Amino acid sequence: MISIQNLEFKYSKKQPPLFHNLECELQAGSIAGLLGKNGAGKTTLLKLMVGLLFPTEGKVNIMGHEPAKRQPSLFQDIYFLPEEFYIPGVSIGSYVKANSGFYPRFDQTLLQQLISDFELPETKSLQKLSYGQKKKFLISFALSTKCRLLVLDEPTNGLDIPSKSVFRKVVAGSLDEDQLVIISTHQVKDVENLIDRILMLENGKFIMQKDIFDISALLNFTTSSSPEGENILYSEMVPGGYKVITPQANGGSNVDIELLFNAISHGTEKMKDYVQ
Structure with a gap:
């Protein structure tokens, strides 16, 4: 196409x-x-x-x-x-x-x-x-x-x-x-x-080109009471705790695209390398 x-x-x-x-x-x-x-x-x-x-x-x-x-x-x-x-x-x-x-x-x-x-x-x-x-x-x-x-x-x-x-x-x-x-x-x-x-x-370049299904199989989007943790790739403070991204371990999860965008744009090199 x-x-x-x-x-x-x-x-x-x-x-x-x-x-x-x-x-x-x-x-x-x-x-x-x-x-x-x-x-x-x-x-x-x-x-x-x-x-x-x-x-x-x-x-x-x-x-x-x-x-x-x-x-x-x-x-x-x-x-x-x-x-x-x-x-x-x-x-x-x-x-x-x-x-x-x-x-x-x-x-x-x-x-x-x-x-x-x-x-x-x-x-x-x-x-x-x-x-x-x-x-x-x-x-x-x-x-x-x-x-x-x-x-x-x-x-x-x-x-x-x-x-x-x-x-x-x-x-x-x-x-x-x-x-x-x-x-x-x-x-x-x-x-x-x-x-x-x-x-x-x-x-000037695409830093990500991925299907939602593949992202869901790779990353887990959830909430946590703490931004710290060995498996946490990225975190954002929200009322009542933190939104976090971790490596996927238990099957697919719903992808929080806004959180993912912020993680790729402002997150650590560890996060960027993991996705790429």
């Missing part, structure tokens, strides 16, 4: 590369979470994937195509939902009529279901909707395209608590096996139960 090889990118000749020899392989049938600190290049990488930016060196291959060539046969199967967006002052029906034809697999029935799930007003001008309502509509439209590659940049920003729950439900329930979803987010708790592969970006 996606193959990134020896990718280098810089915004100008005077700047050092944002990415250097970046490598990544992603397959259909999964939801990947792209994590990283501010300025790590997450949005830039997403734009390279969807053909809005072009590699300085190396290759980005999406379903056998180079996005930089901007071929219609590829773009009818990619949908990118940016964090910042513009919506014209038309109704939902008018927007769908004008744009759904670009996506051969567009599912009108699914769209109507998602509009109902998100409780969106169909006749009201999109410009008059709140930011959260606009985001809910764009999420609904994105999922209804049934594109094989869906790229969502901070999709839960602006959503209220009930809508985040609906978001998780509709994403989990409306995807086909030939689709790949990439979610870039800082709101890890909003998507924790959706993600089945983690990509962690830092200093």
